[in-house]
Amino acid sequence: MVRVSFRVNGEPVELDVKPNELLLNTLREKLGLTSVKYGCGIGECGNCTVLVNGEPVLACLTLTVDVDGCEVLTVEGLSKGGLTRVQKAFIEEGAVQCGYCTPAFILMAEFLVRSKQEPSIDDVREYLKGVLCRCTGYVNIFKAVLKASESGRGREKVDKG
Ligand code: FES
Ligand code: FES
Known part of the structure; x- marks a missing residue:
């Protein structure tokens, strides 16, 4: 397992994850952020898109260890202060x-x-x-x-x- 620290929707997160764990699974299963959707799992449907340091990223193709130190935004965080x-x-x-x-x-x-x-x-x-x-x-x-x-x-x- 690998210890990773990053921010999700403005909140600090520290987790132990497998080196091959996908960001999609971490967000959905460990952090309960179910707005991040599993569609194809192979980078073709875009339904798993999140913003990492303000840039779009496919969570089904991103390793959680690769967002260490980053800021991840999902729709749950976007809506915190009311609808955009x-x-x-x-x-x-x-x-x-x-x-x-x-x-x-x-x-x-x-x-x-x-x-x-x-x-x-x-x-x-x-x-x-x-x-x-x-x-x-x-x-x-x-x-x-x-x-x-x-x-x-x-x-x-x-x-x-
Ligand atoms: S689940 Fe389809 S691109 Fe990620
Ligand atoms: S997949 Fe149903 S609204 Fe887009």
């Missing part, structure tokens, strides 16, 4: 069906609105292309992300409290 503009836009635009893919889309959308002030629809397609939704078309998801990024204010939190 992205989350609110997903609700308003009806961009959720079964919701299985939604945490990954939300995190990728957060990454986009933090990275680009006024993304185009092509930017939205490009950033979100790695996440697959098996329920629906992507139109409402794209609309929600564009709405959230209006005025480049997507990173701001809304609906506090």
